[in-house]
Amino acid sequence: xxxxxxxxxxxxxxxxxxxxxxxxxxxxxxxxxxxxxxxxxxxxxxxxxxxxxxxxxxxxxxxxxxxxxxxxxxxxxxxxxxxxxxxxxxxxxxxxxxxxxxxxxxxxxxxxxxxxxxxxxxxxxxxxxxxxxxxxxxxxxxxxxxxxxxxxxxxxxxxxxxxxxxxxxxxxxxxxxxxxxxxxxxxxxxxxxxxxxxxxxxxxxxxxxxxxxxxxxxxxxxxxxxxxxxxxxxxxxxxxxxxxxxxxxxxxxxxxxxxxxxxxxxxxxxxxxxxxxxxxxxxxxxxxxxxxxxxxxxxxxxxxxxxxxxxxxxxxxxxxxxxxxxxxxxxxxxxxxxxxxxxxxx
Numbered sequence: 001x002x003x004x005x006x007x008x009x010x011x012x013x014x015x016x017x018x019x020x021x022x023x024x025x026x027x028x029x030x031x032x033x034x035x036x037x038x039x040x041x042x043x044x045x046x047x048x049x050x051x052x053x054x055x056x057x058x059x060x061x062x063x064x065x066x067x068x069x070x071x072x073x074x075x076x077x078x079x080x081x082x083x084x085x086x087x088x089x090x091x092x093x094x095x096x097x098x099x100x101x102x103x104x105x106x107x108x109x110x111x112x113x114x115x116x117x118x119x120x121x122x123x124x125x126x127x128x129x130x131x132x133x134x135x136x137x138x139x140x141x142x143x144x145x146x147x148x149x150x151x152x153x154x155x156x157x158x159x160x161x162x163x164x165x166x167x168x169x170x171x172x173x174x175x176x177x178x179x180x181x182x183x184x185x186x187x188x189x190x191x192x193x194x195x196x197x198x199x200x201x202x203x204x205x206x207x208x209x210x211x212x213x214x215x216x217x218x219x220x221x222x223x224x225x226x227x228x229x230x231x232x233x234x235x236x237x238x239x240x241x242x243x244x245x246x247x248x249x250x251x252x253x254x255x256x257x258x259x260x261x262x263x264x265x266x267x268x269x270x271x272x273x274x275x276x277x278x279x280x281x282x283x284x285x286x287x288x289x290x291x292x293x294x295x296x297x298x299x300x301x302x303x304x305x306x307x308x309x310x311x312x313x314x315x316x317x318x319x320x321x322x323x324x325x326x327x328x329x330x331x332x333x334x335x336x337x338x339x340x341x342x343x344x345x346x
Contacts, residue, residue: 003140003187003221008308008345009299009338010071011331012278014225014256015083015144015190016318017061017076018327023053024081030321033233034082036112036154037099038089042081054079055132062136068328069335072140072188072312075129083192083318084146084154088113091173092120093159100156105198105229114156119169121176130184140187145174147193147224148210149203154195164206171213182219190223190256191215197226200242207243212251223278225256225317231285232321237262245271254278258316260298261285269305277306280316281337282330287322289329295337308345313338 019026025042035042045053061076080086089096093115100114126143133141146154148170152163160166178189191214196203215222224247228237239262247255248271256278259266269277281298282290302311313334319327 006071006140007342009311009313009342011313011335011338012070012072012142013065013074013076013331014227014278014280014314014316014318015074015077015142015192016080016320017065017074017078018319018322018324019076019078020057020060020324023057023078030232033104033106033108033110034230035085036082036088036102036110038085038096039081058129058132059136062133064328065331066137066139068331070139070331072142073133073137074142074144075126075133077144077318077320079129083144083320084151085113087125087146087177088151088154090122090125091170092122093117093169094119100158102154102156105195106233112154112156113151115159115166117159119166119173121173124180125177127177127180127184127186130181130186134185141185142188142190142223143181143186144190144192144225145177145181147191147196148174148214149207150193150195152210153199153202163202167206167210168213171210174214175217178215178218178222186220188221188223189218190225191252192225194225194227194229196243196247197228197241203243204246208246208250211247215251221254222252223254223256224250224252225278227258227280227317228262230317230321231261231283235285239263239265240268244268248272248274254312256280256312256314259302260316266301266305269302276310276312277302278312278314279306281313282315282334284316284319284322284330287326289326290333292333292336292340295333296340299337299341303341 102112
């Protein structure tokens, strides 16, 4: 299905789908914030069989998204220990023997990639997943990458003169990966930038410039996701972003925001006049499955501020920390709610 054939109010994931318990140790995964360095102890499958198991889990994620009725499908990030560490740690310039530390958005010091040399993309990291996805779906496919600003904030910089230089080096690596993703057939590439919200002051200094450098050569549709952190780990979220309206000036086509858990003040949507908005309608901290009426009400509330042509329906964030049955139930409610509102719009 080409992008032009998508229905009004198309549905999609932010990125991750629930990983099977036979693949990843869900108790350990749930027990701490997303890892920044590599942590292969999270996997339940021996290294000899891990790549095949991750490919099987990716195929399963694609089929489940297709069957539940999502209009745009992701790889579910099934091969990743976290949304960012797989890509960041595949780059040249990272010292794997002596990791650094960084202060997480929760205030804890955690192990982090240590930049000890020039950042360089040595090879494609995610581009091979596109062919696997297309084996199991005819729907448009989206692949996510960590953004250059967030990778900068999640690293210890022991090489570049300042974080601006580091962010631009990360941006070049993201741009190269995006080129290969589109060449492989990806319809959408999304960059994840939660640290724009976590660190608004440096974001205002160079966040947009780094994003624009990353997407400057993009050959397809681009999305930027910004959030307050996974609901599993962040309970009390503010009703407004500290950094969001500035993104209307960036070069991406679409902005992905969470709105359900924080009960977002939706007047902010009026301040994104040029962007398509991927709007979060599923509260991922709440383990209960929302009713179709609840989700439909959240979609209608967004339509008070956005024309339907600029609205994409999604969860607040990735579904990584949900149980598989809960992820399916929430996604099914979202699909049904979008269909209900779509019918109301005629």
